[in-house]
Amino acid sequence: MDSHYDVIVIGGGPGGVAAAVRASQLGGKVALVEPHALGGFCMNRGCVPFVHMMEAAKHLFPLSPAKLMGIECKKKNLLTLQKRQDELISFMRMGIEGILKKNRVELFNNHGRLHGPGRVKLNGQVISASKVIIATGAQWVPMDMAIKESPRVVTSDFLLSHHEIPKRCLIMGEHGAHFLKIAQILISFGSDVSILTPYSSLLPYEDKPIRNRITKALERQGIKILTNTQVISTKEKKTGLQVDLNSDGKDTSIQVDMLISSRRRSMLQSIGLETVGLDPDVEFLSTNQRMECEAEGIYAVGDAAAPQERHYSHLASAGGVVAGENAMGMNSVLEERLVPRVTFTSPQIACVGLTKRQAKEKGYDVVVGTAPISMNPLGMIKDQQEGIVEVVADKRCGEILGVHIVAEAAAEMIGLALAFIQLEGTLEELARTPLPHPTLAESISEAARDALGRPLFIT
Amino acid sequence: MDSHYDVIVIGGGPGGVAAAVRASQLGGKVALVEPHALGGFCMNRGCVPFVHMMEAAKHLFPLSPAKLMGIECKKKNLLTLQKRQDELISFMRMGIEGILKKNRVELFNNHGRLHGPGRVKLNGQVISASKVIIATGAQWVPMDMAIKESPRVVTSDFLLSHHEIPKRCLIMGEHGAHFLKIAQILISFGSDVSILTPYSSLLPYEDKPIRNRITKALERQGIKILTNTQVISTKEKKTGLQVDLNSDGKDTSIQVDMLISSRRRSMLQSIGLETVGLDPDVEFLSTNQRMECEAEGIYAVGDAAAPQERHYSHLASAGGVVAGENAMGMNSVLEERLVPRVTFTSPQIACVGLTKRQAKEKGYDVVVGTAPISMNPLGMIKDQQEGIVEVVADKRCGEILGVHIVAEAAAEMIGLALAFIQLEGTLEELARTPLPHPTLAESISEAARDALGRPLFIT
Numbered sequence: 001m002d003s004h005y006d007v008i009v010i011g012g013g014p015g016g017v018a019a020a021v022r023a024s025q026l027g028g029k030v031a032l033v034e035p036h037a038l039g040g041f042c043m044n045r046g047c048v049p050f051v052h053m054m055e056a057a058k059h060l061f062p063l064s065p066a067k068l069m070g071i072e073c074k075k076k077n078l079l080t081l082q083k084r085q086d087e088l089i090s091f092m093r094m095g096i097e098g099i100l101k102k103n104r105v106e107l108f109n110n111h112g113r114l115h116g117p118g119r120v121k122l123n124g125q126v127i128s129a130s131k132v133i134i135a136t137g138a139q140w141v142p143m144d145m146a147i148k149e150s151p152r153v154v155t156s157d158f159l160l161s162h163h164e165i166p167k168r169c170l171i172m173g174e175h176g177a178h179f180l181k182i183a184q185i186l187i188s189f190g191s192d193v194s195i196l197t198p199y200s201s202l203l204p205y206e207d208k209p210i211r212n213r214i215t216k217a218l219e220r221q222g223i224k225i226l227t228n229t230q231v232i233s234t235k236e237k238k239t240g241l242q243v244d245l246n247s248d249g250k251d252t253s254i255q256v257d258m259l260i261s262s263r264r265r266s267m268l269q270s271i272g273l274e275t276v277g278l279d280p281d282v283e284f285l286s287t288n289q290r291m292e293c294e295a296e297g298i299y300a301v302g303d304a305a306a307p308q309e310r311h312y313s314h315l316a317s318a319g320g321v322v323a324g325e326n327a328m329g330m331n332s333v334l335e336e337r338l339v340p341r342v343t344f345t346s347p348q349i350a351c352v353g354l355t356k357r358q359a360k361e362k363g364y365d366v367v368v369g370t371a372p373i374s375m376n377p378l379g380m381i382k383d384q385q386e387g388i389v390e391v392v393a394d395k396r397c398g399e400i401l402g403v404h405i406v407a408e409a410a411a412e413m414i415g416l417a418l419a420f421i422q423l424e425g426t427l428e429e430l431a432r433t434p435l436p437h438p439t440l441a442e443s444i445s446e447a448a449r450d451a452l453g454r455p456l457f458i459t
Numbered sequence: 460m461d462s463h464y465d466v467i468v469i470g471g472g473p474g475g476v477a478a479a480v481r482a483s484q485l486g487g488k489v490a491l492v493e494p495h496a497l498g499g500f501c502m503n504r505g506c507v508p509f510v511h512m513m514e515a516a517k518h519l520f521p522l523s524p525a526k527l528m529g530i531e532c533k534k535k536n537l538l539t540l541q542k543r544q545d546e547l548i549s550f551m552r553m554g555i556e557g558i559l560k561k562n563r564v565e566l567f568n569n570h571g572r573l574h575g576p577g578r579v580k581l582n583g584q585v586i587s588a589s590k591v592i593i594a595t596g597a598q599w600v601p602m603d604m605a606i607k608e609s610p611r612v613v614t615s616d617f618l619l620s621h622h623e624i625p626k627r628c629l630i631m632g633e634h635g636a637h638f639l640k641i642a643q644i645l646i647s648f649g650s651d652v653s654i655l656t657p658y659s660s661l662l663p664y665e666d667k668p669i670r671n672r673i674t675k676a677l678e679r680q681g682i683k684i685l686t687n688t689q690v691i692s693t694k695e696k697k698t699g700l701q702v703d704l705n706s707d708g709k710d711t712s713i714q715v716d717m718l719i720s721s722r723r724r725s726m727l728q729s730i731g732l733e734t735v736g737l738d739p740d741v742e743f744l745s746t747n748q749r750m751e752c753e754a755e756g757i758y759a760v761g762d763a764a765a766p767q768e769r770h771y772s773h774l775a776s777a778g779g780v781v782a783g784e785n786a787m788g789m790n791s792v793l794e795e796r797l798v799p800r801v802t803f804t805s806p807q808i809a810c811v812g813l814t815k816r817q818a819k820e821k822g823y824d825v826v827v828g829t830a831p832i833s834m835n836p837l838g839m840i841k842d843q844q845e846g847i848v849e850v851v852a853d854k855r856c857g858e859i860l861g862v863h864i865v866a867e868a869a870a871e872m873i874g875l876a877l878a879f880i881q882l883e884g885t886l887e888e889l890a891r892t893p894l895p896h897p898t899l900a901e902s903i904s905e906a907a908r909d910a911l912g913r914p915l916f917i918t
Contacts, residue, residue, distance in 0.1 A: 047897050048836055051837065051897055055524070055528065059525050060530065068539075070536050070539030072533050073530055073531065074531050081528045081530075101918075102918050312896070314894065314896040317915070321915070340893070340895045342895040344897075381511045382514060411895045412871040412872050415874065415892065415900045419879055419884060419892060422884070425878060433797070434773050434797055435877065436771070436809060439870045456776070
């Protein structure tokens with residue numbers, strides 16, 4: 001058979017591309033199968049377009065202190081923004097094509113389906129490989145029965161092509177954080193925005209100060225937050241969509257122009273998992289640290305291998321590298337504890353490692369240091385009232401267990417924390433890292449000094 | 460004698476405050492002597508007000524991609540900006556007072572002058588201490604003879620209180636980087652801006668790609684850069700100030716409304732150095748890594764102990780901590796190689812460790828990896844055409860020797876590089892740090908992968 005590969009990767013998002021490129025760099029003959037646009041959800045309908053919209057939104061009240069500085073910023077139209085992001089996305093897709101070409105990865109523009117061990121069926125054609133890496137990503141979860149089909153019931157995809165901003169929006173939150181960004185974009189573009197979540201708080205898996213502060217920031221920006229809330233039913237009215245809710249045990253109702261769902265789930269039903277002995281009805285594929293599935297020679301990475309709260313492009317690509325290396329005979333592991341949990345809101349949230357509660361449960365002698373960004377000079381300049389850095393460490397040996405940040409540049413700052421956990425730096429060392437002034441990052445060292453009982457800049 | 464202290468600190472800027480607080484935390488009886496406002500140049504007339512102005516400027520063309528995104532931003536007036544920064548500065552000063560009080564540091568609002576070993580003279584009064592820490596900062600260098608006194612010849616202090624933006628400005632550059640920020644603030648507020656430097660390029664001590672890219676960025680924003688240039692003379696004209704120059708060996712002339720000088724030098728002449736056997740005519744006080752001067756029991760930190768290109772607030776405070784600790788009997792050293800060189804321009808510049816040339820001169824087997832930010836997804840979104848990350852490492856053991864960044868968030872990103880140098884992480888480890896997506900920081904790992912010959916995202 002001519003078309004035998006060392007590795008076949010199914011899916012051309014960030015996980016699949018990283019896996020294919022890395023396997024090829026190690027000398028493999030690699031095929032990548034992707035029926036749609038390269039780049040996956042992240043590049044085409046997720047992080048990239050919405051972070052682009054957030055960049056625009058950050059100039060506008062209530063996300064920006066520009067007004068306080070005597071600068072007036074106005075949105076002129078959405079068309080310019082959407083045109084630019086469509087161009088950027090096309091350009092990025094071409095970039096990925098170029099990367100695949102440079103690394104000699106063979107690209108099949110087809111739907112790929114497992115066809116027994118080591119075999120993948122394309123349109124009619126079957127190709128084979130020693131190893132198969134599943135990187136099929138996720139898809140929108142169909143709406144609950146309670147929600148009737150309506151042009152007013154949409155996913156965030158709607159915002160990528162619609163040229164008008166809906167006046168009143170209700171966003172249905174989930175375990176992830178994508179929906180918080182959307183709420184902020186809409187409110188800064190002039191919408192009246194509410195969000196609902198079935199949980200008792202936003203980001204229920206994060207530490208209390210982080211949850212409280214992002215909640216405060218969103219509320220100060222004018223976003224209404226409904227916790228412990230479910231949709232009971234929807235009714236089409238002349239003046240909008242009536243959404244009946246149960247919120248904190250009480251029945252209530254809200255009228256909106258747009259109800260936006262953001263729930264996603266791994267896309268596993270139509271890729272032939274049963275032909276290799278895997279269950280196609282799981283929520284997501286489980287793997288070990290080498291990204292190996294329970295079926296011999298099959299790896300899984302990215303959103304296909306994670307619950308929605310772990311749908312991170314950087315988790316996908318880090319997993320892709322590990323899968324690509326192992327498929328080519330290396331022995332790599334993905335250190336999940338190093339993977340940051342990031343939300344591209346304003347302020348951003350970036351957390352890595354253990355929360356205070358997790359650290360206690362694991363039996364550490366926990367010490368926590370905090371530094372409010374409201375007392376950091378650049379934080380004051382940037383009006384970061386709700387910002388905070390929290391460092392969780394072990395008192396005995398000073399091991400850094402977790403770092404949690406709410407701050408405008410949290411996602412750019414968190415690298416320092418990753419490095420300290422990765423390289424096993426201590427609290428004492430972190431307290432002495434001479435971070436530049438004035439930055440928000442300085443507060444990381446200050447939080448370490450606070451944990452040691454000797455803050456320099458906190459009154 | 461009643462007023463005997465363990466430590467007297469002369470100067471209440473970032474170096475002096477850090478020294479005083481740290482010495483007090485270690486149980487010392489500490490006095491701090493400062494005749495003017497607490498916070499020093501940085502807080503009152505340097506980083507804080509100008510970074511605040513940069514934050515406003517960043518909303519405006521040509522520093523911002525807002526326009527490309529369909530957002531229109533306009534400066535309404537300077538008064539709002541200046542009022543806000545005056546309020547911020549007052550608030551920050553009160554914060555420092557609070558920190559000193561909380562740490563039981565006794566504050567003398569006086570000019571302090573050395574009065575023999577272990578003695579400091581205030582107005583009439585003499586106080587004594589086992590150790591004295593000099594943190595007197597720097598001051599503006601008087602204008603060259605070539606430049607006649609004129610209301611059109613000013614320092615950057617002028618911009619803090621003047622409510623109109625001068626139409627045509629010429630900024631005299633020096634070895635530091637303060638003047639680049641001022642040039643960008645002025646151009647985004649509508650000035651026509653030229654800068655001159657006596658050197659053959661901007662930031663002459665940095666690597667060529669860094670120098671070239673920041674030069675390109677400034678030129679693209681419309682700033683005219685005159686290298687190898689000196690002022691020959693100035694003439695007052697009805698229509699402005701005529702500045703005669705020698706630029707690249709040729710005589711030329713330019714007419715401006717404002718000539719802005721930015722040269723600063725340690726302030727050592729009037730503090731009685733000669734009474735403890737030190738030379739008051741040096742450019743700056745030299746110290747060892749423990750921040751000790753050549754005179755017994757005397758330490759020096761901050762701008763008083765550094766040439767202008769090393770006038771960094773974070774160098775001052777890191778040195779202050781070390782001096783405070785050593786003055787109280789500890790044995791601390793300042794690791795200068797960890798101190799980042801940062802410029803708060805747009806894009807920012809942040810560099811740490813050795814340049815490529817320095818690494819070669821030191822005999823390392825140098826490998827350099829680069830990642831252009833123009834190919835980073837967030838870099839594309841933020842229109843960071845000139846951005847770059849450069850990682851300099853030793854090929855044999857993978858030791859990270861230097862990291863140099865041009866990017867909007869460079870100063871927030873550089874902490875990762877500091878950590879790797881501080882904790883002796885390797886190229887291989889840096890290549891695997893799972894930085895969040897989409898961030899500019901991702902390009903640091905990519906540059907490490909490039910150095911290892913296996914970039915993931917560069918075509």
